[in-house]
Amino acid sequence: MKKKILIVGGGTAGTMTANNLVNKLMPEINREEVEITLISNSAKHVYRPGAMYVAFNKAAGHEFIRDQRSLLMMEIDFHVDAAVEINSNANYVKGESGTKYHYDFLILATGCEVAADRIPGLAEGGDWFYSYEGAKKIAQKFHNLKKGRVVVTINFPKTPDIPHQCGIAPVETTMMLHDYLTERGVRDDIEIIYTYPRIAQTVEDGLFLQTPTSNVLPMIFDGINVKHKRSFTLNKVDPDKKIAYSEEGEELEFDILMSTPPFIAAKVIRDSGLSQAQDDEGWLPTNKHTLKVEGLDNVYTLGDTVDLSVSKAGGTIHNQTDIVADNIAAEIRLGYPTESYDGKVIAVAQMGLSCGMPLWYDYEEDVAPTPCSKFGSFVRLGFNKGLYWAAARGML
Ligand SMILES: Cc1cc2nc3c(=O)[nH]c(=O)nc-3n(C[C@H](O)[C@H](O)[C@H](O)COP(=O)(O)OP(=O)(O)OC[C@H]3O[C@@H](n4cnc5c(N)ncnc54)[C@H](O)[C@@H]3O)c2cc1C
Known part of the structure; x- marks a missing residue:
């Protein structure tokens, strides 16, 4: 029977993971054994770090916003629909439109919001x-x-x-x-x-x-x-x-x-009953290695929604997305997941308007400050302008 993979949230985590899944499961998709659906509450995709440059009058803002559909591989079935209910017993997510999206594997990637x-x-x-x-x-x-x-x-x-x-x-x-x-x-x-x-x-x-x-x-x-x-x-x-x-x-x-x-998790997550985080913050209880929601064998999460101690950052998601995509592909092919997340985060921090500082760390090792340089800033600004869109498309 066809396996249905449902992703909720068209931000950095949902978009990268949807595209990575298509790359990894292309043979099964071509044989119509796997179907990938992404729902998001917006038709637009926002590169969030761009707002820092807007704050200092270095960008207008529109440069960092694209149509969500344009970032997704054609094999992905995309719907603009806000998830309003997650039913992990009956394996479906209900959209604001009333549609019930059934799944064999669910990925929750709804980020977090300012409170x-x-x-x-x-x-x-x-x-x-x-x-x-x-x-x-x-x-x-x-x-x-x-x-x-x-x-x-x-x-x-x-x-x-x-x-x-x-x-x-x-x-x-x-x-x-x-x-x-x-x-x-x-x-x-x-x-x-x-x-x-x-x-x-x-x-x-x-x-x-x-x-x-x-x-x-x-x-x-x-x-x-x-x-x-x-x-x-x-x-x-x-x-x-x-x-x-x-x-x-x-x-x-x-x-x-x-x-x-x-910051708090998205309302649909806070309303789902899946989180016991303090003060109704809604962080999803996440296995730090498998990235599955604790207690739910067919539900994964990544990005800003998780309750892990790692940075809520794109540089984290870049290292989580392959774990989730590889594990779902392995579960479909082999019946068990094969990869484990080690807490890795890689980023280039913008330390001033023209200085970039590469950073990397994981569960074992804290971040060590490195020399910041104009070359680092060149890489960071290049990421903002073009590399991010390649990364979101699963090409980097
Ligand atoms: C100002 C700023 C600077 C930053 N700087 C850096 C940096 O230098 N380096 C770095 O690595 N990271 C940085 N980050 C963090 C990075 O942008 C986030 O970690 C990343 O965007 C999180 O991705 P996500 O997919 O988890 O959430 P998001 O990108 O927020 O995506 C969540 C998606 O879920 C959708 N959604 C929400 N609720 C629902 C619903 N009910 N139904 C359907 N869809 C829903 C939203 O519309 C959105 O598309 C920065 C963030 C900000 C704001």
Whole structure:
């Protein structure tokens, strides 16, 4: 009987995995033994890191958005339909349209979303670059800012040892901000204060979520006159007085609050009953090696939805997607999965407007900061402009 593979979510994880599955299962697809369906709640595909460049007036935004269909191999059956129900007993996902999509294998790749309302006053008083709308708003503010103070704050999920989206983004954007204000000739009149919460996964009272980077950041920030403050866990914002308050009892006045807001999983996942994450955050319980949802033998997940301690980043997905695709292909052909995820993440961080820093790490080894260079930035900007689309198509 034909095997049905259903992917929910047309972002980085869903798109790469759908295309990789076609590549790996082409003989079975040609013999009509396998069918691959992807449903997404949007006809557009968004390259999310592009928003960082929009925030500093280095891109308009449309460059990073494509039609989802144009990124998918023709063998993939694509529907714009928001998943509203996951029934893992009867093996179907129901769409907003009322359609029931039945599956033999399911891949949940619905990412995560900003939940700024979880911090009182943050939605009104804060700004962030984790969406294109937010990035455009903060870009205007940065353009108009001539003097004052920018405070950077970062929130982690309440569920222990889970990162926020893209761990390095707050550091990247702090350095991009320094370069942007320098370029505009106003840097000397603007104070930048980078704060970090008391608990960042397993690191306490640090400046980053992994110790080696946390240890070198003071030197990097001191070199560009960025002030840094540990143990500032944002818990309230007064949007009228423009004051950020911490759980630890401190307060900081700001002109712009550049925030990494709280994140939660997509509503359909939070409503599914599959997650027991704290505070209804919805992270899916994921086997760190097989990438199956715990307790469900035919359901895989990857990307920002998982409850793993690894970075919620494209550089993570790039290393997870083949594990999921290979394992499903092996299950269909051999009856058992063959691959195991080792926690690998590979990325090039944008450390300022023209410096790129290659990073790699896994479950065993923390990230070690490497020299950042113009060549690194060339690779990163090349990834933004073209290589990402090749990666999404499963060609890289
Ligand atoms: C500003 C910023 C900077 C970043 N910088 C980097 C970086 O430098 N390096 C790096 O590696 N990563 C970076 N990232 C992180 C990276 O973009 C994400 O980790 C990645 O996009 C996550 O992919 P995903 O497929 O899990 O989720 P997404 O790409 O968010 O895709 C989720 C998809 O699911 C769809 N969906 C949601 N709900 C439903 C539903 N109910 N039914 C159907 N479809 C649904 C959405 O429309 C979307 O298409 C950055 C992210 C941001 C925002």
